[in-house]
Amino acid sequence: MAVRQHLIERPPRQVWDVLADAATFSRWVVGVADSEPGAGDWPQLGAELLYKVVVGPWTGTGRTAVRRVEPPHLLELEADSGPLGTARIAVEVRPWGRTESIVVIDEHPLRGSAGTLHNLAVDGFLQVRHRSMLSRLAAVVEESGAPVPEPSAS
DSSP, X not given: OEEEEEEESSOHHHHHXXXXXXXXXXXXXXXXXXXXXXXXXXXXXXXXEEEEEEETTEEEXXXXXEEEEETTTEEEEEEEOGGGOEEEEEEEEXXXXXXXXXXXXXXXXXXHHHHHTOSHHHXXXXXXXXXXXXXXXXXXXXXXXXXXXXXXXX
């Protein structure tokens, strides 16, 4: 199971602002280059991003579609990497106090060769990818400005 979490020193709204900005996608998603908007308005349900997929020496094209969205806490995507198949990627943003967030990424193959070849080695690769991806996401979020505390729930 490829689930990983990371503490980001910004509240959920600031993390969400980066997730909802299609222009930042290739800055934090490992293996993605040259992303551009596809159909719809990111990150609304059904919206898509198109990009180049880079895995070692292999380069192809990819498309990611929004399958479920609950701002500012949940973004579920289906990534289609052509011959590699598709994967479900859920990004959950949980408040951690008033100025921090726990971000959880949960990725599992859905269709194609990725699903057929799914094993512990693939999960290990995804864990390494997620560690890098979450660190990159944190860097993009944290450079977007000082923490703005979440309003008190009174």
